[in-house]
Amino acid sequence: MTFVRTKLGSWQYKPNYAQSYTDERHKNKNKEVKFTKDAEAFVREKLLLDWSPDQICGYANRHSLFSISHERIYQFILKDKEKGGKLYLHLRHQNKRYRKRYGSPKRQGPIKNRKLIDDRPAIVADKKRIGDWEIDTIIGKERRQAIVTIVERVSKKTVLKKVRAKSAELVTKATVDGLKKFSDLVFTITSDNGSEFVNHESISKKLNADFYFAHPYASWERGLNENTNGLIRQYLRKGCDFSDVNDDDLIIIMDKLNNRPRKV
Incomplete structure (x- = not known):
């Protein structure tokens, strides 16, 4: 539900306002973020240095260069790959499924005088x-x-x-x-x-x-x-x-x- 504040400070439900707000959210959600030429050049440069999409978008957002998500950078890499590009080769896992490792048993006797x-x-x-x-x-x-x-x-x-x-x-x-x-x-x-x-x-x-x-x-x-x-x-x-x-x-x-x- 969406509520708006009245002049008296109370809150009332406004169905028409709520619907327009929902429509706007969906429109923005599906709106594709486009690269400028400068942003694309920056992303490409950092990928060639083996930066991850997380690192690139984090750096760009932190330094107010441009705002973009790591998902959008992955989309950019995928499109580049479909066109025969090699940017994906600079990804850590090259789009392969990665299984996180949580340790495996070590078969040896106890280590003497160890401090946990x-x-x-x-x-x-x-x-x-x-x-x-x-x-x-x-x-x-x-x-x-x-x-x-x-x-x-x-x-x-x-x-x-x-x-x-x-x-x-x-x-x-x-x-x-x-x-x-x-x-x-x-x-x-x-x-x-x-x-x-x-x-x-x-x-x-x-x-x-x-x-x-x-x-x-x-x-x-x-x-x-x-x-x-x-x-x-x-x-x-x-x-x-x-x-x-x-x-x-x-x-x-x-x-x-x-x-x-x-x-x-």
Whole structure:
């Protein structure tokens, strides 16, 4: 129902007004948002930089460039694809169905002296400072090599280090090497319960940071890291042979991730 205020301040139902209001809403709902040439050029430029439609519309709206929804950008990409365009290749999933991963069991014994995320200072969850990191690994073809992925919770700064095997020794060294240049801004590190983090006490000591573990099967407790891994897979597809990936490749990926907007 639609009500309008009378001169005396009371509310009365006006059927004719309500119908016209409903008609106007439906008309606007079905009205297609059209790109200006400048908006289209901006969207195309950012897609070629591997920005997602969410990131593009968020940036454009936040900086008052133009107002558009991410759905409209997806429509633009689809029309481009139908015309033989390649913009869709810059999407994270290239229009493929994506199944969110909520963690899988790790078959190893308990990690000694681990501190659970419950003991982590509240300031970490509140994101009131820079210096709290999440860490994980992604594996290459036939699980031979891996990449250590580390991301800071507030700035979204991402660090990638390749290891020839997902062993605790190599992952420990890669973690320390990757974060030592940020040593003044490493207060906590949070990981899953993978056996590659069994040397967490060594990492803590070398970086002078506290190391915490998420609960088993609770990957959402490291949601930023999980999301970042998905973004990395935009460049390093599952089944990719990491032996073909060198440091320069990782620098390019880090540069792309660290220079595009991320959801807060």
